[in-house]
Amino acid sequence: MARLEINRSGEMEVFVRVVEQEGFSAAARTLRMPPSAVSKLVARLGARFIHRNTRGFQLTSEGCVFYERSVQVLAELEAAERGVTSHDAPSGRVRVNSNVPYGTHVLLPQVVAFQARYPGIRLDIGLTDHMVDLLEDRADVAIRAGALKSSNLIARRLGETRKIIVGAPAYLKRMGTPKLVAVLEDRNPGDTVVFHSVFLEPAKHLPARIRAFLDYFGDVGMG
Structure with missing residues (x-):
């Protein structure tokens, strides 16, 4: 034996x-x-x-x-x-609905590299800052920033960014232009905003094409 x-x-x-x-x-x-x-x-x-x-x-x-x-x-x-x-290479269409900032600065610039790694996956991308219903809009994944409302959907963190406040010339003329970095930090510390991907299926049962998308852009965001 x-x-x-x-x-x-x-x-x-x-x-x-x-x-x-x-x-x-x-x-x-x-x-x-x-x-x-x-x-x-x-x-x-x-x-x-x-x-x-x-x-x-x-x-x-x-x-x-x-x-x-x-x-x-x-x-x-x-x-x-x-x-x-x-x-077993991931293949098929992944329908993504992203908010405009993430889509413009992260998602779209990475499309070519993503397709080179996963040639069998086709991304169908829509950009909007309005909330969407995944079932009604037939989206596989939605990407949004900020705190998530209670939901029966499943979320995965993709990364984070910072919000900053900038001053228009009229504002600076009225309030004055800060001379020290410390003053800027006091006025505008920059809140951290987390990007999440939201999807329907339980994480352990995700189709390979969606898991590949989440893994790829999770690495991009955390990098």
């Missing part, structure tokens, strides 16, 4: 590295494993594959067959993994 617990593909990879690197120590370095661990893994295969001597090792005839078959199996596994990754 213990044999069933062994990672057979891992054994094969170690065996192939030992053969191709022509030594246990060299294989251990490329695999970033202790040489003793490499020796133990190869030893589990049995002496019928490798004959070790003072000068190194030599493959037996069975070892040559096992090496060739291992190379083939590992190549097939890698191809299968690539195929699954390609098949």
